[in-house]
Amino acid sequence: MSGAAFETIASLVRTRAGIVLGADKAYMLDTRLGGLMRELSLASLDALAAKLRAPGSERLAAAVTEALTTNESFFFRDGKPFEHLKRVLPRIAAARGPAQKLRIFSAACSTGQEAYSIAMVAEQLGLLPRLEVLGTDLSQEVVRRAREGVYSQFEVQRGLPVQMLVKHFKQEAGQWRVSPALRAGVRFETGNLLADLRHLGNFDVIFCRNVLIYFDAPTKSRVLSALADRLAPDGVLYLGGAETVLGLTERFTIIEGERGVYAPVVRMAAAG
Numbered sequence: 001m002s003g004a005a006f007e008t009i010a011s012l013v014r015t016r017a018g019i020v021l022g023a024d025k026a027y028m029l030d031t032r033l034g035g036l037m038r039e040l041s042l043a044s045l046d047a048l049a050a051k052l053r054a055p056g057s058e059r060l061a062a063a064v065t066e067a068l069t070t071n072e073s074f075f076f077r078d079g080k081p082f083e084h085l086k087r088v089l090p091r092i093a094a095a096r097g098p099a100q101k102l103r104i105f106s107a108a109c110s111t112g113q114e115a116y117s118i119a120m121v122a123e124q125l126g127l128l129p130r131l132e133v134l135g136t137d138l139s140q141e142v143v144r145r146a147r148e149g150v151y152s153q154f155e156v157q158r159g160l161p162v163q164m165l166v167k168h169f170k171q172e173a174g175q176w177r178v179s180p181a182l183r184a185g186v187r188f189e190t191g192n193l194l195a196d197l198r199h200l201g202n203f204d205v206i207f208c209r210n211v212l213i214y215f216d217a218p219t220k221s222r223v224l225s226a227l228a229d230r231l232a233p234d235g236v237l238y239l240g241g242a243e244t245v246l247g248l249t250e251r252f253t254i255i256e257g258e259r260g261v262y263a264p265v266v267r268m269a270a271a272g
Contacts, residue, residue: 109135112146
């Protein structure tokens with residue numbers, strides 16, 4: 001692969017998804033894009049890059065971006081964010097009043113395990129009827145799988161307690177389907193965190209975990225600012241354990257004693 005081909009592909013995913021591919025990640029291109037190149041009968045990454053530079057390449061650009069997006073997820077991943085949610089959600093619910101929906105955003109939701117884990121927490125608290133979880137992801141394929149709500153034996157064994165599996169899933173031909181009750185509180189859409197998020201509305205809680213690690217600092221700041229605009233003043237933001245807002249934004253402050261859990265900094269209105 002020529003340097004020009006690498007730069008074409010790296011620039012594409014940086015612009016479309018914010019993903020930064022350094023030269024040390026060049027090996028990923030053959031692995032992740034091999035199937036797509038075979039499908040299109042392209043002999044090399046140089047040929048793929050040339051096709052991307054040609055007019056009318058929008059669908060191909062979307063397919064390349066999707067192939068290079070990491071879609072790792074499992075139920076109750078890392079545990080502690082969901083334990084914290086279980087403690088904080090009743091407080092948020094009480095502040096909203098009984099008729100108001102509790103809106104939670106699962107950004108870069110992958111195949112949906114995080115969103116359904118949130119729903120299971122709400123069910124434990126008796127708040128499932130009020131819950132509205134929105135999961136978005138760049139990949140149309142993983143959004144399709146999330147909507148379907150069907151998981152393999154391997155997938156349900158990753159983080160899902162047996163009692164919750166039995167309660168909230170039904171076995172079908174060796175796989176497990178999420179119950180209608182959980183699915184009623186969760187919906188999925190394709191969406192890009194780099195796009196305008198205003199149409200999504202406001203949220204009481206935002207999960208954006210293990211996403212920022214793929215972005216450069218300016219993109220991280222931009223995404224955090226957009227999320228701050230969408231989060232309620234008394235809401236909570238969950239990032240991955242290795243992620244931080246330090247040096248990126250002053251619109252969030254860490255919740256003392258917690259890792260990767262942030263509260264919005266409420267801006268004071270200017271005196272008129």
